[in-house]
């Protein structure tokens with residue numbers, strides 16, 4: 097429904113992984129560096145993680161890069177982050193092209209400066225033909241914003257608000273829901289990430305700070321996912337006796 101067919105992931109590998117990339121500030125502070133140095137290292141970690149996901153057969157990686165609430169940070173950190181994204185975009189596009197990564201930005205683009213907005217759109221356009229991995233970067237994003245904007249869009253069109261219509265009007269309508277949501281940095285909360293789409297995701301919390309989240313840590317999360325039994329409301333006996341859908345029936 098809405099989502100295009102993507103290559104099937106190898107058995108036990110999540111087709112769609114979503115990550116709350118947390119811990120950049122602490123990584124820098126522990127090294128007596130400014131917090132922005134941690135965010136810079138976070139970009140390196142994301143490049144490595146995207147490559148590793150593609151190598152393991154993951155089709156979609158969705159990451160939380162800047163939340164609706166992150167505007168509450170000190171002004172110099174916010175402007176540093178926006179600047180970092182603008183510069184990372186032009187630097188990263190050649191890597192994304194080489195790695196076959198298609199970039200999508202999900203979030204409220206309207207309230208960003210024209211310079212940042214054009215940069216995001218240009219990076220999306222430049223990578224639009226890539227097919228190895230879809231990388232959704234949630235930027236100026238909040239799960240509540242996403243649900244509210246979808247409802248407002250449907251209301252303005254005079255269309256009924258249903259689970260199915262909301263799903264196809266939200267930011268991640270172009271991909272299936274995440275199978276696995278990882279949060280690094282040791283906190284066990286969702287912080288307004290994918291409130292709708294994570295309804296049936298498996299959760300994995302890692303104590304590693306995001307810049308330290310390497311291939312070994314990713315493999316640990318995938319191995320944990322492979323051991324889970326996804327029941328989607330059914331009983332364990334039903335799952336064992338029948339072919340259970342890989343995703344939530346609403347989006348199968």
Ligand code: IPE
Pocket residue numbers: 117118119120121122123161162163166177281
């Ligand atoms: C996550 O790292 C990145 C963003 C929120 C932009 P943090 O900056 O939250 O790092 P900690 O949690 O302070 O260590």
Ligand code: IPE
Pocket residue numbers: 116117118119160161162163165166283285287
């Ligand atoms: C969540 O991390 C947002 C991103 C990773 C972009 P935060 O560090 O902002 O989350 P809280 O505020 O500690 O919950």
Ligand code: MG
Pocket residue numbers: 118119281
């Ligand atoms: Mg944090």
